[in-house]
Amino acid sequence: MTLLNMNLPDITDIKKTVNDIFKGKGGVVLYLSVIGILMGIYAFLRLVIEGHGAVTNTSSLVPWGVQISTYVYMVLLSTGCTFINFFGYMFYRKQYEMFGTRILFIGIFIAFAGMGALATELGRMDKMIYFLLSPQPKSPMWWMSVWYSIYVTLKLIELVNHKRGTHSDKLLWATFIVAIITYSNLGSVFGIIEQRAYYFGSLLPIYFLMLGFLTGAALATIIASAHFYKSDTEFQKHVQPFRNSLRIGLGIAMLATFWRLLAGLYAQSEGYEIFQINFMYSFFFELILSLAVPLIITYFSTCQRCMIVISLFVLATQFKTRTDLIVGGFKVPVFKAYTIPDIVSYIPSHVEMFVVIGALSAATFIYIFADKIGFFKGEEHIHG
Amino acid sequence: MVKNEELIDIMTEDLKRALKKPADKRVWAMAIDIKKCIGCHACTTACMSENLTPPHIQYRPVREEEIGTFPNITVKFLPRPCMQCENPPCVTVCPVKATYKREDGITVIDYNKCIGCRYCIVACPYGARSSDSGNYYTGKFKKETYEVEASEEYGKPWARKNHFSSPIGNARKCHFCIHRIEKGTLPRCVTTCLSNATYFGDLSDPDSQIAKAVAKVNTFKYKELLGTKPRVIYIT
Numbered sequence: 227m228t229l230l231n232m233n234l235p236d237i238t239d240i241k242k243t244v245n246d247i248f249k250g251k252g253g254v255v256l257y258l259s260v261i262g263i264l265m266g267i268y269a270f271l272r273l274v275i276e277g278h279g280a281v282t283n284t285s286s287l288v289p290w291g292v293q294i295s296t297y298v299y300m301v302l303l304s305t306g307c308t309f310i311n312f313f314g315y316m317f318y319r320k321q322y323e324m325f326g327t328r329i330l331f332i333g334i335f336i337a338f339a340g341m342g343a344l345a346t347e348l349g350r351m352d353k354m355i356y357f358l359l360s361p362q363p364k365s366p367m368w369w370m371s372v373w374y375s376i377y378v379t380l381k382l383i384e385l386v387n388h389k390r391g392t393h394s395d396k397l398l399w400a401t402f403i404v405a406i407i408t409y410s411n412l413g414s415v416f417g418i419i420e421q422r423a424y425y426f427g428s429l430l431p432i433y434f435l436m437l438g439f440l441t442g443a444a445l446a447t448i449i450a451s452a453h454f455y456k457s458d459t460e461f462q463k464h465v466q467p468f469r470n471s472l473r474i475g476l477g478i479a480m481l482a483t484f485w486r487l488l489a490g491l492y493a494q495s496e497g498y499e500i501f502q503i504n505f506m507y508s509f510f511f512e513l514i515l516s517l518a519v520p521l522i523i524t525y526f527s528t529c530q531r532c533m534i535v536i537s538l539f540v541l542a543t544q545f546k547t548r549t550d551l552i553v554g555g556f557k558v559p560v561f562k563a564y565t566i567p568d569i570v571s572y573i574p575s576h577v578e579m580f581v582v583i584g585a586l587s588a589a590t591f592i593y594i595f596a597d598k599i600g601f602f603k604g605e606e607h608i609h610g
Numbered sequence: 611m612v613k614n615e616e617l618i619d620i621m622t623e624d625l626k627r628a629l630k631k632p633a634d635k636r637v638w639a640m641a642i643d644i645k646k647c648i649g650c651h652a653c654t655t656a657c658m659s660e661n662l663t664p665p666h667i668q669y670r671p672v673r674e675e676e677i678g679t680f681p682n683i684t685v686k687f688l689p690r691p692c693m694q695c696e697n698p699p700c701v702t703v704c705p706v707k708a709t710y711k712r713e714d715g716i717t718v719i720d721y722n723k724c725i726g727c728r729y730c731i732v733a734c735p736y737g738a739r740s741s742d743s744g745n746y747y748t749g750k751f752k753k754e755t756y757e758v759e760a761s762e763e764y765g766k767p768w769a770r771k772n773h774f775s776s777p778i779g780n781a782r783k784c785h786f787c788i789h790r791i792e793k794g795t796l797p798r799c800v801t802t803c804l805s806n807a808t809y810f811g812d813l814s815d816p817d818s819q820i821a822k823a824v825a826k827v828n829t830f831k832y833k834e835l836l837g838t839k840p841r842v843i844y845i846t
Contacts, residue, residue: 277773279743349726349779
């Protein structure tokens with residue numbers, strides 16, 4: 227079907243896919259994502275009906291919890307997709323081109339799902355209009371809303387271009403540059419907070435971009451490996467850019483994590499004790515298990531299944547480290563009254579976890595559904 | 611030497627004199643004599659009843675600190691209201707200008723604008739801001755009258771009836787009881803303090819009790835090195 231010069235799936239294909247899904251032919255991942263979406267809807271309804279305080283475990287001591295970290299994780303994943311798309315076209319055009327639309331598509335919907343997770347964490351979602359009516363240009367959070375809108379718009383235009391069978395290097399560059407600005411800006415939301423030692427510093431915006439690249443590379447590797455799951459020859463022909471990106475991502479993330487940890491350990495000012503409190507965890511989990519081990523494995527295991535497992539492992543551990551980064555900023559309270567503990571702990575409620583599951587599932591469902599209805603078929607035909 | 615019982619009356623006169631000045635000429639400030647503070651938490655409790663704050667929200671908690679080792683040990687108390695910084699980090703980070711400094715230097719929150727992003731809570735180095743998540747002392751089903759009664763914060767009635775009504779969902783903080791000072795009454799924590807450890811008034815008035823109190827003795831400002839320029843001065 228052609229609409230506004232875009233090559234889109236036929237209505238009959240969509241109907242057939244929907245029928246197949248209802249007949250139980252959707253595949254395990256799709257049905258799991260449907261369950262995840264239902265859990266997300268349940269959590270959203272609880273938040274709206276009962277209120278934030280009644281169903282979440284965030285507080286004045288831990289004002290930002292797992293919903294915020296999910297947002298950060300997902301939008302960094304989206305940035306990573308933009309980076310992979312850019313580097314793919316720049317350096318590996320022949321091998322990468324056939325995945326361009328897929329990576330773009332998932333990058334957009336992951337960003338939307340992340341925004342949804344963020345919205346559920348706001349105390350008064352109904353007052354978002356004040357971002358327009360009463361802007362504060364001194365606030366990095368306000369700039370985030372501006373750059374985020376530009377970023378998503380550019381990505382959507384890029385997707386439309388892909389569906390029209392055209393490709394613009396200028397737009398590719400523009401989206402790449404805007405992605406850097408947008409998500410280093412997100413890093414600055416945390417990095418400018420001098421009072422929170424775990425966040426503060428000029429490294430954080432750069433660190434965010436590095437972690438974004440890593441997660442984007444892991445997701446793109448899963449997509450490529452799953453696509454050629456049954457054809458090893460084709461897989462080995464196309465996998466190189468993804469495997470290289472994953473290795474580079476793991477390497478730069480290790481470097482940034484190491485120096486962030488070391489700088490924190492040397493610091494003596496109030497609040498920096500968090501780096502010593504977290505040292506064992508940061509060293510063995512964040513640095514060794516999450517980054518060094520997968521990097522080594524990529525040199526020994528190169529089959530499709532191995533790449534999927536490694537990439538899923540990277541995505542899962544990065545989600546955990548992202549949550550620890552956000553929540554870690556509040557572990558040492560800035561004021562210690564007698565009712566306030568020396569170390570603040572936070573365990574998300576089941577409703578908060580359901581929001582996370584819902585957001586991740588929504589992005590997964592949309593991608594799988596788009597794949598099943600043949601949204602990416604034209605692209606593969608054109609370039610493949 | 612001013613007697614304790616006269617202090618409140620004198621500070622009230624100081625306050626009324628200051629209110630006659632244009633708002634931008636007043637420098638509202640608070641001084642807390644930590645030698646006098648006995649850690650009774652009367653200020654904390656009075657503030658909670660004045661501003662009808664929900665569970666876990668205290669605009670003025672008191673820190674207790676043990677100094678020394680047994681048997682040479684002493685306890686010090688540090689009440690912590692909002693520091694009403696001259697250079698407040700919470701104001702610049704608010705994406706919608708819901709929190710701002712008034713002409714008289716008091717930092718306030720516009721509950722009608724606040725989106726509840728909690729960025730100001732993250733940015734405040736004193737932990738002086740809280741998030742009103744909509745909790746009640748008596749649980750979510752049976753709410754006592756005092757829990758849904760309207761507080762007079764910022765001179766307007768704010769009833770916490772449900773989680774769609776501000777200040778639920780908003781950031782909250784001490785505002786030096788501006789609804790009281792604008793009527794010529796001292797902040798509730800000042801009038802409640804059993805040992806008259808808290809001074810309040812216009813720092814730019816050299817005849818005011820607060821100006822005299824902070825001029826003659828050792829003083830410090832909490833986390834002064836951050837450059838926030840607090841308007842709460844501790845007397846040691």
